[in-house]
Amino acid sequence: MTTLSDVLTTSPATLANADQPIDVIVIGSGTAGVTSAIELAQQGHAVVILEAGPFVLPSHVGSTPFRSRADLVPQIQDLVRHRSIWTNPDADDPTPQSPRNNDAWSAVGGRTLFWGGCTPRFTQWDFDDWPISYEAFAPYYDRAENLMHVSGAGDLRPPFFRGDEQNQMLRRLQDAGIEAVHAPLGVDTQEAKNGYIPRGFDSSVARLTRSGLLTHQVQPGHIVLVSDTAVRQIEQDGTQVTGVIVQGRDDKRDTRLSARHYCLAGGAIQSTRLAVASGLQDLNPMVGRHIADHLFIQGLFKLKDPVGAPLYTFVPSTKDRRFNIQIQGPFDETWYSPYHATVWLDCNPDGLYLLAYCFGVGVATSGNALQLLDRAEDPHADLWQYKVHNDRTDKDRAILDEMAAFLPQVAAGMGAELVRSQVNHPGSALHEIGGLRMSAERDAGVTDSHGRFWSLPNLSVADSAAWPSQGGANSYLTITAWSLRHAEGVAARLSGAS
Numbered sequence: 001m002t003t004l005s006d007v008l009t010t011s012p013a014t015l016a017n018a019d020q021p022i023d024v025i026v027i028g029s030g031t032a033g034v035t036s037a038i039e040l041a042q043q044g045h046a047v048v049i050l051e052a053g054p055f056v057l058p059s060h061v062g063s064t065p066f067r068s069r070a071d072l073v074p075q076i077q078d079l080v081r082h083r084s085i086w087t088n089p090d091a092d093d094p095t096p097q098s099p100r101n102n103d104a105w106s107a108v109g110g111r112t113l114f115w116g117g118c119t120p121r122f123t124q125w126d127f128d129d130w131p132i133s134y135e136a137f138a139p140y141y142d143r144a145e146n147l148m149h150v151s152g153a154g155d156l157r158p159p160f161f162r163g164d165e166q167n168q169m170l171r172r173l174q175d176a177g178i179e180a181v182h183a184p185l186g187v188d189t190q191e192a193k194n195g196y197i198p199r200g201f202d203s204s205v206a207r208l209t210r211s212g213l214l215t216h217q218v219q220p221g222h223i224v225l226v227s228d229t230a231v232r233q234i235e236q237d238g239t240q241v242t243g244v245i246v247q248g249r250d251d252k253r254d255t256r257l258s259a260r261h262y263c264l265a266g267g268a269i270q271s272t273r274l275a276v277a278s279g280l281q282d283l284n285p286m287v288g289r290h291i292a293d294h295l296f297i298q299g300l301f302k303l304k305d306p307v308g309a310p311l312y313t314f315v316p317s318t319k320d321r322r323f324n325i326q327i328q329g330p331f332d333e334t335w336y337s338p339y340h341a342t343v344w345l346d347c348n349p350d351g352l353y354l355l356a357y358c359f360g361v362g363v364a365t366s367g368n369a370l371q372l373l374d375r376a377e378d379p380h381a382d383l384w385q386y387k388v389h390n391d392r393t394d395k396d397r398a399i400l401d402e403m404a405a406f407l408p409q410v411a412a413g414m415g416a417e418l419v420r421s422q423v424n425h426p427g428s429a430l431h432e433i434g435g436l437r438m439s440a441e442r443d444a445g446v447t448d449s450h451g452r453f454w455s456l457p458n459l460s461v462a463d464s465a466a467w468p469s470q471g472g473a474n475s476y477l478t479i480t481a482w483s484l485r486h487a488e489g490v491a492a493r494l495s496g497a498s
Contacts, residue, residue: 005055012255020218022259030110032463033265034204039487052230053106062342063200080107085387086427109205116341119186122471129469131440131449140481148202149188165309176413183314230379234278265462272435294429295360301416310347317472323360360399390426436465450489
């Protein structure tokens with residue numbers, strides 16, 4: 001039986017027998033991998049994307065008929081969801097028997113199939129620890145917002161919720177001294193006209209299939225997608241990567257693939273895990289360290305009276321307040337679940353409850369590190385055989401206290417009360433960074449300002465594993481913008497310009 005996956009993907013064995021050499025192997029098919037792959041293919045390079053997970057959806061779940069099916073969406077996610085471990089070494093059992101307390105996803109498109117939609121930029125001070133300034137990075141933000149059709153980023157794409165009730169709520173908060181704005185969302189709100197139909201939620205799998213670049217044969221200017229194929233090992237000789245060892249889910253044989261360049265794009269944790277599993281910490285002891293995630297407090301506000309319309313407001317971080325708040329609703333009553341990141345699509349105008357997600361900047365200390373657990377016989381199970389140690393610092397705890405104190409102020413500014421709040425454990429925000437941090441100087445980090453490994457110039461990082469610190473905003477837009485800059489660096493290397 002032929003499936004959609006057969007139409008769009010290729011096997012590792014086909015690649016191993018290809019006559020045409022591969023220019024770039026990209027490991028991971030989320031926004032980092034697909035954005036990089038499309039950029040490089042459009043410049044004439046032969047690109048292969050390796051994805052450990054299956055092909056389950058051709059677009060974001062919020063752009064499908066499943067969007068409001070609370071009974072089906074969890075079942076779809078369970079096809080590709082796995083449990084992982086984040087632990088505080090001071091508070092938790094440091095043995096491999098620690099509880100699996102976090103969610104992670106493995107599929108063509110990765111988390112871009114299920115992400116929540118919020119797409120603010122980092123601010124100028126968020127780049128203080130980066131070897132890149134905001135001013136240098138801003139052109140990539142412009143490109144990413146156009147690529148993703150971010151709502152509110154231009155006159156053609158207005159904010160998602162923009163009625164009188166939304167505007168009135170923004171004025172209430174602003175009158176209370178809280179600078180709230182329309183939530184920037186990765187949802188295309190352009191008016192349908194001249195045969196153009198808005199594309200809904202941004203998703204890397206939709207961008208990839210729309211690109212017209214997918215093919216079954218390795219060839220210049222095209223992309224080959226290989227799903228259900230785990231990368232077991234990055235081989236290197238101390239000066240460059242010489243190949244990767246992969247294994248398909250159905251074909252238990254190892255296959256060796258080689259290319260001119262290799263890109264890690266599995267997300268901060270998976271890119272770091274593969275680097276550690278491949279022994280790259282022997283070349284640089286900083287590999288696997290300086291990991292962080294947003295500090296995450298969720299709250300539930302109760303209004304005195306119904307507002308009568310959907311709301312989605314955003315309170316940006318400031319230089320002195322290093323956290324942001326997303327406020328969605330109204331609902332009859334609900335609570336955060338990674339299964340329902342787009343619950344705001346189905347608000348109840350007569351409800352009285354608003355969800356508040358408060359994300360703060362976590363400190364990426366050297367002690368926040370990834371540790372491998374015993375490897376499994378199945379390389380696909382290896383993807384989850386790790387533990388992230390995350391020890392919250394005094395600064396982390398101070399920001400959490402500020403966040404907890406600010407939530408009731410925001411509720412009061414909206415004419416509501418905070419009826420419930422919760423500090424979530426490390427890793428639960430799903431905005432991970434670090435592990436392969438970049439630096440301006442070779443001895444200060446693992447990668448350079450384009451994500452290329454200092455010690456292995458034909459290996460680079462397309463995702464947030466390269467970030468030395470975390471901005472106050474959700475990371476999706478910045479990952480996409482970063483991957484555009486990353487692809488620019490890879491292209492320069494392939495052309496011999498760098």
